[in-house]
Amino acid sequence: MSRLALSLRINGETHEVLTAPHRTLLDVLRDDLGLTGTKENCLEAECGVCTVLLDGRAVNACILLAAQCRGRDIVTIEGLASGGELHPLQRAFVERGAVQCGYCIPGMILSAKAYLEECPEASEDGIREALAGNLCRCTGYQKITEAVATAARELYGGRTTQ
Amino acid sequence: MSTGPRVVGQRLPRLDAPGKVTGTAVYAADFALPGMLHGKVLRSREAHARLLGVDAARARTLPGVRAVITAADVPDVRYGGALKDETVFARDKVRYVGQPVAAVAATTREAAEAALAAIDVAYEPLPAVFDVEAALAPGAPLIHEAWPTYTAIPILHREGNVCNRARIVAGDVERGFVEADRVFEHRFRTGMVHQGYTEPRAAVAVWDTSGQVTVWSNTQLPFEIQNTLAEILALPPSKIRVIVPGIGGGFGGKLRVGVEHFAALLARRAGRPVKIVTTCEEELTAAYPRQSTRVELKTGVTRDGRITAKAGRIWFDTGAFAGSGPGVASVATLVLAGPYRIPNLLIEGYAVYTNKTNCGSFRAPSGPQANFAVESQMDMIADALGLDPLDFRLKNIVREGDEGPTGQVLTAVGLEECLRRAAAAIGWADRRPTADRGKGLACGWWTTTGGSSGVYVKLNPDGTVALNTGAAEIGTAALTGAAQVLAEDLGVDLADISVVSADTFATPFDFGAQGSRTAFAVGNACRAAAADLRRQLCALAAAQWGVAAETLTVRDKHVVGDGKRIALVELARLSQASGGGLIAHGTFIAPPTAYDAKRVEAHVYPAFHSPSFHAHAVDLSVDRETGEVTLHRYVVAQDVGFAMNPTYIEGQIEGGVAQGLGQALSEEIVYEGGRVLNPNLTDYKMPTTLDLPRVESILVEHPSPVGPYGAKGVGEPPNIEPPAAVANAVAAAVGVRVTTLPITAEKVALALSGEATP
Numbered sequence: 001m002s003r004l005a006l007s008l009r010i011n012g013e014t015h016e017v018l019t020a021p022h023r024t025l026l027d028v029l030r031d032d033l034g035l036t037g038t039k040e041n042c043l044e045a046e047c048g049v050c051t052v053l054l055d056g057r058a059v060n061a062c063i064l065l066a067a068q069c070r071g072r073d074i075v076t077i078e079g080l081a082s083g084g085e086l087h088p089l090q091r092a093f094v095e096r097g098a099v100q101c102g103y104c105i106p107g108m109i110l111s112a113k114a115y116l117e118e119c120p121e122a123s124e125d126g127i128r129e130a131l132a133g134n135l136c137r138c139t140g141y142q143k144i145t146e147a148v149a150t151a152a153r154e155l156y157g158g159r160t161t162q
Numbered sequence: 163m164s165t166g167p168r169v170v171g172q173r174l175p176r177l178d179a180p181g182k183v184t185g186t187a188v189y190a191a192d193f194a195l196p197g198m199l200h201g202k203v204l205r206s207r208e209a210h211a212r213l214l215g216v217d218a219a220r221a222r223t224l225p226g227v228r229a230v231i232t233a234a235d236v237p238d239v240r241y242g243g244a245l246k247d248e249t250v251f252a253r254d255k256v257r258y259v260g261q262p263v264a265a266v267a268a269t270t271r272e273a274a275e276a277a278l279a280a281i282d283v284a285y286e287p288l289p290a291v292f293d294v295e296a297a298l299a300p301g302a303p304l305i306h307e308a309w310p311t312y313t314a315i316p317i318l319h320r321e322g323n324v325c326n327r328a329r330i331v332a333g334d335v336e337r338g339f340v341e342a343d344r345v346f347e348h349r350f351r352t353g354m355v356h357q358g359y360t361e362p363r364a365a366v367a368v369w370d371t372s373g374q375v376t377v378w379s380n381t382q383l384p385f386e387i388q389n390t391l392a393e394i395l396a397l398p399p400s401k402i403r404v405i406v407p408g409i410g411g412g413f414g415g416k417l418r419v420g421v422e423h424f425a426a427l428l429a430r431r432a433g434r435p436v437k438i439v440t441t442c443e444e445e446l447t448a449a450y451p452r453q454s455t456r457v458e459l460k461t462g463v464t465r466d467g468r469i470t471a472k473a474g475r476i477w478f479d480t481g482a483f484a485g486s487g488p489g490v491a492s493v494a495t496l497v498l499a500g501p502y503r504i505p506n507l508l509i510e511g512y513a514v515y516t517n518k519t520n521c522g523s524f525r526a527p528s529g530p531q532a533n534f535a536v537e538s539q540m541d542m543i544a545d546a547l548g549l550d551p552l553d554f555r556l557k558n559i560v561r562e563g564d565e566g567p568t569g570q571v572l573t574a575v576g577l578e579e580c581l582r583r584a585a586a587a588i589g590w591a592d593r594r595p596t597a598d599r600g601k602g603l604a605c606g607w608w609t610t611t612g613g614s615s616g617v618y619v620k621l622n623p624d625g626t627v628a629l630n631t632g633a634a635e636i637g638t639a640a641l642t643g644a645a646q647v648l649a650e651d652l653g654v655d656l657a658d659i660s661v662v663s664a665d666t667f668a669t670p671f672d673f674g675a676q677g678s679r680t681a682f683a684v685g686n687a688c689r690a691a692a693a694d695l696r697r698q699l700c701a702l703a704a705a706q707w708g709v710a711a712e713t714l715t716v717r718d719k720h721v722v723g724d725g726k727r728i729a730l731v732e733l734a735r736l737s738q739a740s741g742g743g744l745i746a747h748g749t750f751i752a753p754p755t756a757y758d759a760k761r762v763e764a765h766v767y768p769a770f771h772s773p774s775f776h777a778h779a780v781d782l783s784v785d786r787e788t789g790e791v792t793l794h795r796y797v798v799a800q801d802v803g804f805a806m807n808p809t810y811i812e813g814q815i816e817g818g819v820a821q822g823l824g825q826a827l828s829e830e831i832v833y834e835g836g837r838v839l840n841p842n843l844t845d846y847k848m849p850t851t852l853d854l855p856r857v858e859s860i861l862v863e864h865p866s867p868v869g870p871y872g873a874k875g876v877g878e879p880p881n882i883e884p885p886a887a888v889a890n891a892v893a894a895a896v897g898v899r900v901t902t903l904p905i906t907a908e909k910v911a912l913a914l915s916g917e918a919t920p
C-alpha cells in the first residue's frame with residue numbers, strides 16, 4: 001500500500017507521520033500519535049465528538065483526510081491547558097458542573113473556543129448555535145452553555161449576555 | 163461530627179472532571195495494547211431464516227486476517243439474565259437483522275471489514291413477526307421453538323412468544339368498575355429508542371499464558387460481565403478480569419455483554435489482544451434499545467374524581483431475545499398502577515418476542531412508556547369530567563403511610579409537594595396563556611434499586627484516603643457523591659479522596675451502576691467503612707496515649723480527645739510502621755421492602771425501594787400549520803430525599819429531561835419489514851442545543867430512612883415524565899391528543915387537520 005509522508009503541526013509541535021492516503025486526521029491523531037483526547041463515535045460528521053481546531057476553525061476530524069491538513073495549524077484538546085493551568089473554558093466546565101461522562105466534552109470545548117474567538121461578545125443563542133453540531137447525551141446542554149458564557153466573561157470581560 | 167455537614171450537600175466539582183476536560187481521561191474506546199488486532203462482527207441480513215451454512219474459508223486466507231470464528235468455534239451455551247435464550251452466534255437460525263453470525267480479527271479495521279465481506283452465509287427465509295400483534299396472533303411463527311427447554315428463573319410465566327407475563331391483582335377490579343360513575347378506556351403506543359451514549363460500546367481483550375483473560379470494557383456492570391463471560395467461555399470467574407477504564411455514557415445500554423465476548427473469543431483464537439468498537443449502524447440496529455410498547459388502560463372514576471379501579475396491560479416488543487424484557491414487564495406494572503390510591507387493580511406486563519433487535523434497559527426501563535399512558539389518561543379523564551388536571555391528581559395521589567399497588571407501605575412521600583411546586587413554578591393558574599400555547603403536567607414514582615455494594619477504604623501515607631469501589635463511574639458523578647459521604651464521615655475534604663473503581667480482581671463486589679443506586683448504595687457502604695476506619699484510627703491514637711478509644715473522635719483530619727490531637731498523616735505513618743497500614747471494609751445491602759406477595763404473579767420486581775416521587779411541567783407552543791412544537795420552559799420538582807450535590811442532581815435532571823424530550827418529540831428507531839430505516843445520527847434525531855428549553859430544577863427533600871443522609875436514587879426519574887408532560891401540554895395548547903410516541907410535527911399537523919387519529 002502506498003504511504004504518504006506528512007508533516008503535521010499539532011498543538012504547536014511538528015509531527016512527521018507516514019500514513020496511507022485514505023486515513024483521516026482522527027485515525028492519525030488517535031492511532032498513530034496517541035492523542036485520544038479527540039474522541040470517535042459516528043465517523044460520519046454527525047456527532048461532533050471528534051472536533052478539533054484547524055486554523056482556528058472547529059472541524060470534524062473523522063471526515064478530514066490527514067493529507068488535507070498538511071501545513072495547517074491543528075489544535076486538539078491536549079493543546080489547551082498550558083503549563084498545568086487549565087484554559088478558562090476547561091476551568092468553567094469543571095466549576096459549572098458541565099461535565100458528566102465527559103466523552104463529548106473535548107469537542108464541546110473546542111467548538112466553544114472557535115466560537116468565542118470569532119464572537120467574544122457571546123450570547124446564549126450564539127453559544128447554542130455554535131454547539132449545535134456537538135451532541136451531548138448526558139447534560140441537556142444547559143450547564144455547558146452556562147460554562148461557555150462564564151468563560152466568555154472571564155476571557156473577554158463582562159460583555160456576555162445570558 | 164458535631165457541626166453541620168461540610169461536604170455532603172455541597173456544590174463541589176466532581177473528582178474526575180480535570181481528566182475529562184483535558185482529554186487525559188482514558189475511555190474504553192481509547193484503550194489500546196501493543197500488537198492489538200481489530201475485531202469486527204458479521205451480522206445477519208435476514209430477520210428470520212434458517213442458517214444453511216456459514217463459509218469462512220476464503221476470509222481466513224485474506225491478508226492481515228488473524229482469526230475468524232463462527233458458531234462452530236465457540237461453546238454451545240445459552241446465556242442471558244432472567245431467561246437464558248441467547249447464543250454468541252446464531253446457530254441453526256437467525257432471528258433478527260443484525261444478529262451476530264461470525265467475527266473476525268485482523269491487523270487493521272479495513273482488513274477486518276474485507277474479511278467480513280468474504281464470508282458467505284446461506285439463508286432460507288422463514289415467516290417472521292415484526293410486532294406484538296403478529297407475534298401473539300394464533301398460529302404465529304415461534305421465534306424460539308425450544309422455549310420450554312430454556313433455563314429461566316422459575317417465577318416467569320412464559321408461553322410461546324411471550325417470555326414473561328407479570329401481574330398485579332389487588333381488590334376486585336370488576337367491582338371497582340361497577341362503583342365508578344364513568345369508565346374510560348384508552349390505547350397508547352410508544353416507539354423503540356436508543357440510549358444514545360456518545361461513546362460506542364468497546365472492549366479490548368488479552369489472554370495470558372495461565373489461561374486468564376483480561377477485558378477492558380465500557381460496561382456499567384463489570385461483575386455481571388465477568389459472570390457472563392464465565393458462562394460463555396466455560397471458565398471459572400476467577401479466570402476473568404474485567405476492568406472499566408472509563409465510560410462515555412451508558413443509560414442502561416451498557417449493562418449486558420456487548421462486544422466483550424467477541425473480543426475475548428477472537429483474542430484467544432488469535433493469541434493477540436483484540437479490540438472491538440461498535441459502529442453507529444450496529445448501535446442503531448443491534449444494541450439493547452428501549453422496547454416499543456402498546457398499552458391499554460381502563461380506569462373507573464366517580465363523578466367527583468376519585469379513581470375506583472384500573473385495569474391496564476402493557477406489551478413490550480422485546481425483540482428476538484428476552485434481554486431485560488421479563489424484568490421490564492414487571493417493573494412496568496408498578497408504573498402503570500401509578501402513584502395513586504386505587505383500591506382495585508388488575509395490571510399486566512407482557513414481554514413478547516419478535517424478529518427485531520434484542521431490547522434491553524434504558525434509564526428507568528418501562529418508565530416513560532407506562533407513564534406516558536397513565537399520565538396522558540389522567541388528563542383525558544380530567545378533561546372529560548371537567549376537572550383541573552392538577553386537582554384530579556391531588557385527589558388521588560399517594561401520601562405518607564399509604565399503600566403502594568403491591569401493598570408496600572409508602573414513607574417519605576414528597577409527591578404532593580412536587581406537584582404543587584412544579585405547578586406553581588410553571589404558572590399553572592394560566593394554563594393556556596395565549597392562542598396555541600399550553601402547559602402540561604405529569605407525575606410519577608420510581609425505585610432506588612437494591613443490590614449490594616462493598617468498598618475498601620485505605621488511609622494513604624499522606625493522610626488522604628483512597629476509596630476502592632467495584633462500581634463504575636458512568637458519568638452521573640455518583641462516585642463523587644459517595645466520596646462526599648466518605649469525606650464527611652472521615653472529617654477530611656472531598657479533594658482528599660481518590661477513587662479506584664470497577665476492576666473485578668482488585669475492587670470489592672458491586673451490583674453495578676444501574677437503577678439509580680450507585681450514590682445510594684456505595685454511599686452507604688462508605689458510611690460503614692468510615693465508621694470502621696474511625697474506630698481503627700481512634701484505637702491507634704488511644705494506644706499511643708494510653709487512654710480509652712471511646713473517649714476519642716475523628717475531626718478535621720485529626721483524632722482528638724483527652725485534650726490532645728494527632729493528625730491523620732501521623733497516624734498513617736504509625737500504622738504503616740506497626741500494622742500494615744489501615745484499611746476498612748464497608749458493605750451495604752438495601753433492606754427488603756415488604757409487600758403483599760398475594761398481589762403479584764411472575765413478578766421480578768414487586769416493590770419500589772426508597773421510592774422517589776416527581777412532577778414535571780412544561781410550557782410550549784404548537785405551530786398549527788406545521789405541527790411543530792416549541793418548548794418554552796420546563797420545570798422538574800423531584801423528591802431526591804437529600805441533595806448530596808445539587809449541581810450534579812440538576813445535571814441528572816437536565817440530561818434526563820433532554821433524553822425524555824427526545825423520546826417525546828423526535829426519536830424512534832423505525833423498522834420496516836424487519837430492517838431499521840434510520841441507522842444513523844442524521845435520521846435518528848436526538849436533541850441538540852437548539853432543541854431544548856431551559857430546565858428549572860426544584861429539589862424536594864423528604865429523606866429516605868435508609869439512604870445515606872436521606873438520599874434517594876436520582877438518576878433515572880427525570881427521564882420518565884417528559885413524554886406525558888409534552889402530550890398533555892400539546893393537548894392544552896391546540897386541543898389534539900396524540901397517543902403515540904414520538905409526537906412528531908407530522909402527527910400533530912395531521913391531527914390538527916382532522917385527517918387521522920395519530
Ligand code: FES
Nearest residue numbers: 043045047048062
Ligand atoms: S465521530 Fe466525527 S462527527 Fe461523530
Ligand code: FES
Nearest residue numbers: 101102136137138
Ligand atoms: S457529558 Fe456525556 S455526552 Fe456529554
